Amino acid sequence: MNSPATREPLPINGALDGLEVDGLLKDMFGAAIATAQPALRVPDFLPQPPRGRTIVVGAGKASAAMAKAVEDHWAGPLEGLVVTRYGYAVECERIEIVEAAHPVPDEQGLEAAERLLRLVSGLSADDLVICVISGGGSSLLPLPAEGLTLRDKQEINQALLASGATIAEMNCVRRHLSAIKGGQLAAACFPARVVNLIISDVPADAASDIASGPTVPDTTTCADALAVLRRYEICASPAAIALLEKGLTETLKPGDPRLPNIETHLIATPQLALEAAATKSREAGIEVHILGDAIEGEARDVGAVMAGIAKQVSRRGQPFRAPCILLSGGETTVTIRGDGRGGRNVEFLLSLGVALNGEPGVFALAGDTDGVDGQEEIAGALLRPDTLERARERGIRESERLENNDAHGFFQALGDSVITGPTLTNVNDFRAIFIAAQHGDLSRSR
Template identity: 55%
Template structure:
C-alpha cells in the first residue's frame, strides 16, 4: 500500500501538532500539590487545552482558576473559568481577565501554589495597562508595531513596560506563594522573558529600551504613554529579584519539538528528514526563494542533501501587504515557492500555522502539488497576478490546496515541509 505525497505532507503536519497539544505536554510537568490552596491561571491560544489537561491530571484540588484564550479557541472546563478575548489587538475582555488573574494572585499565601499556563498569544490576551494608561492608547501602539513588522522581542519589550501584569509582575503579586509556570513557546530562541511577555519571568529590558523601539519605527505615541515611559517610575521585575527563588518556569513544548516529531514520522516512512531551523524569519517571498534555491540544489546536485528527503523548518515569516487580496504568511510563502519551482514533478510542499489560523483567514495554510502550476496556467490563473495582489488564499482555493483544521488550541509558530522525490520514488505506508 502506498501513501500519496499529499497525504504524507498532511500527516507530517498532524504529527507536529500531536506532539505539542496540551493533553500531550502538560501532564508530565504538573507540580506536587501544596499544603495550601492551588490557583490555576493562564493565557494563550493553548490555554483552554492546557487547563483541561490540568483538570484531568492534577493530583491535588483546584481551588479556583481563570484562563483567557482567543475567540474560538475555547474548550469545556469544569473547575477553571474560561474567558475568550480579542487577538492580536487586545480588548476589554482580555483586560478584565488580566485584572481578575492579578486579583487571584494577590490573595495567595506562602503555602499556596499559583499554577500558570502560558502559550502563544498570551501577550495580547493578558493585557492590563499600567496605571494612567488607557486601553485605547495601548491598542494604537500595539497595532502600529504590528503594522511596522517589529520583532516579537521588540513588541513585547514595549508591552511589558506598559503593563501591570507582564515583565514578572504576576510573580511579584503572588505574595511569596510558590509559582510554577508551564509554557509553550512560539518565539525565536524560546526566550522565557518574551513568551507571553514574561508574567512570571525576570525582565532584562528597560524603559529606555521600550522608548528606543518606538523611536526606531517612528511610531506615533499617545502623550500618556510617552510621558509614562519617560518618567520610568517602576521598572519591570529584574531577573536577580529574590522573588524568583519561589518561581519555576518550565518549557513544555517548543518549535523544535514540533519539527522533531515530524522528522520522526518521516523516518518511520523511510524518508530522510533535514531540519533547517526552528526560527526562520524574513519576508515570506524571500524565504520562499531561498527554500526554492536549496530545493533546486538537491534536485540537480544532491547537495546539501540527497533525494528523496524532506526539508523541515519553523519560525514565522512576515508579509508586507501591498495588494487587496486575502492570505496569510503561509499561503504567501507557498505561492512564491510554487512560482519558483514551476511545477517540478518531484517537489511537494506544505506550509501551515500550528494554531490553525494563517493570518486572519479561516485556513491553517496550504499544500502544493506539482500539477497546480501547470493547471493554473492552463486555466489562465496566473500565479503572479495573485501574488502581486497578496491574494494567495484565493489562488490555493481555486487549486483546492487550502488546509483547514479549525483552531488547534496550541501554537509553536509555523510549520513548513518540502518533500523532494528522487526518480521513480514512491512513499510506502507502513502498516
C-alpha cells in the first residue's frame, strides 16, 4: 500500500513505546486482505474431476484470481470464461478472462454475460461447472431481463448507488431485472453439477446477495424489488416498473427442480479477514475487540457512534481498557446529497474525525478490502488526532466536506489516502480504531 510521508514513531509510553500506529493499522489491513486471497482459499474447496467436461464461469473483482487458483490446481481438462473489473485481470491459460466496468455496467459486461449463458448451455449430468463468484459481479453481469436495455440497467444502478439503499436492497432490485442473476445462471447449467466457490462481501454472508446470486436460489420477490424502488424514490424506466408489477421477472426459488445439483462454499468472509487482522494486533502486543462483521447504516451515522465508543474507552476505560483496537466490518451506505465523490469508508472516517474533534490518542484506518472505495481507485484513508488541525491550517473545513460527501477530497488534500491498487479479493469494509493508554500528547505524527 502506498502511504503518506514517512513518520516518526509515536511517543507512546509503557509497553507500546516506539510503536508506529500508522504502520500497525496498515499491517492489519494488509493481513485482512492477505488471508482472503484466492490462491490461499480456493484449493481446499475444489471438487473431484467429473466424467465429463469441467467449465469455470464467474464474475466479480476477485473472480480472475479465483479462476487462476482453480487452473493452477486442476490437472484435468478445463475451459471457461470469467468477467472481472477493469484492472483486475489475472492471466490464465485455459480460462478466458474478460474485463468490464464496475460499479456502472458497460457493453463488455453485457456481452460477457451473454457468452456465459451460451457456454453452459447443453451440458449433461456428467459435466461440472465451477462458479467463482465475488463482490462486484452484479455490475459485471448486467444482462437485462427481456424488455429492458443496458441503458435501463445503468440508470437504475447509478440511482441505487446514490440512494443510501443497503447492498441487500440494491441487489434485490438488480436480480429481479436480470436475465442471469437470481439463480438463472445455475438453471442454465442444468443438469450439470454446479459447485460455487464464493468470496463474501456482504453482511451476514447471504449467497443470494453476493453478485446478486447468479448461481443460488433467492427468497425475495418482484414485489420486494418494487418496494425498494419506491422506498428510495428511484425513477426506473416504465418497462422496468411494468415487469416488476406483473411479476414477470421472478427469480428462482429454493426447491426449484432446475437447481438440484448445487454445492456452495463460502471460501472467504469478512469475519475471516477481521480475525486475521486481530491476530496481527495481538502479535504487536495490543488487545483487540471485534465489534461486528455486519455493521450497516449511513456511514456518517456509524462514524459518530464509533466515536462515542472510542471516547468512552479513552476517558472511562469502558467497555474495554486501553490501549486497544476496535475492529469492525460490514457495509455502510452513503446517500449522495452534495457534489462530492462519496466513498463509504472515507465518509465514515471523516464523520468519526468530526465527532472525535482531535481526541488525544485515537487513530483510525478505514478501507475497502477490494481497493476501491465508492468509485475511486482509493481503498480508504487514515485518521490521526491532529487530522482536523492540519486540515484547518490548509483552510479545509471538515464539516463542509462531510456535508458535500467529499471525504475523498479531504483526505487526499492531507496526503492521508490509503491506496492499495487491485487487491484481487473482496471481503467488504475494514475499520480499525486504535485507542492509546492515556490522553497525553499523542497527536504528533510527523
